[in-house]
Amino acid sequence: MNNVPTRYLGELAVSAQGLGCMGMSHGYGATDDAQSIATLRHALDLGVTFLDTADFYGAGHNEELIGRAVAGRRDEVVLATKFGFANRLGEPTRVRGDAAYVRQACEASLRRLGVDHIDLYYQHRVDPQVPIEETVGAMAELVREEGPSPRAVRGRGADHPAGARGASDRRAAERVVAVDPRPGGGDRPGLP
Known part of the structure; x- marks a missing residue:
């Protein structure tokens, strides 16, 4: 049963309705892994193919949860995850x-998700101490590499298109498929 229309982010086909998974392990009180996994699988059954998480949600638990839910169904889902918060809960x-952290975070997300690639990799928050060209360049490097890596990257902030154009390999950097145009990179005080 698939009644959910498809949209495109660049060349990446996603369901028009996605599922943000943060609340399944972070931010809203008690959670239930079995219920969350059932919800994720039911969403896939209904044709929701776009799942969004972050390495920070539940200190990595959210990615592990999604990995368990999509095991055996990887070809049915578009996985989006984010990096940028280097701290743990509390x-x-x-x-x-x-650049070193971008790679480290990606490898950890791949492990937790139990997959060989990430379809859409976001920068959760901009590091004001690091030139955006370094961050986007590191993301582009992951796209260029053989083996486990994200197939597409996304940056946040109005200055990211310039950062992507300034990255070392323009062709890989042009694979940035979406930019949050809001001033300040779309940061929402108090929200992850």
Whole structure:
């Protein structure tokens, strides 16, 4: 049963209705893994193919949960995840966007999700201490590499198109498929 229309983010086909998964392990009180997995699988059954998470949600637990839910159904889902918060729950907020952290966060997300690629990789928050060209360049490098890596990247902030154009390999950087045009990169005080 698939009644959900398809939209395109660049060349990436996604369901028009996506499922933000943060609340399944972060932010809204008690959670139930079995119910969350059932919800995720039911959404896939209905034709919702676009799942959005972040490495920060539930200190990585959200990605693990999604990985369990989509096991055996990887070809049915478009996985989006985010990086940028280097702290864990309960610690002071630390944002990182340096090239080494981009790679480290991607590899950890791949492990937690149990997949060989990430379809859409977002920068959750911009690191004001790191030039955007470094962050976007590191994301573009992951796209260029063979083996496990994201197939598409996304940046946040009005200055990201310039950062993408300034990255070392323009063809890979042009694979940035979406930019949040809101001033300040769309940061929403108090919200992840």
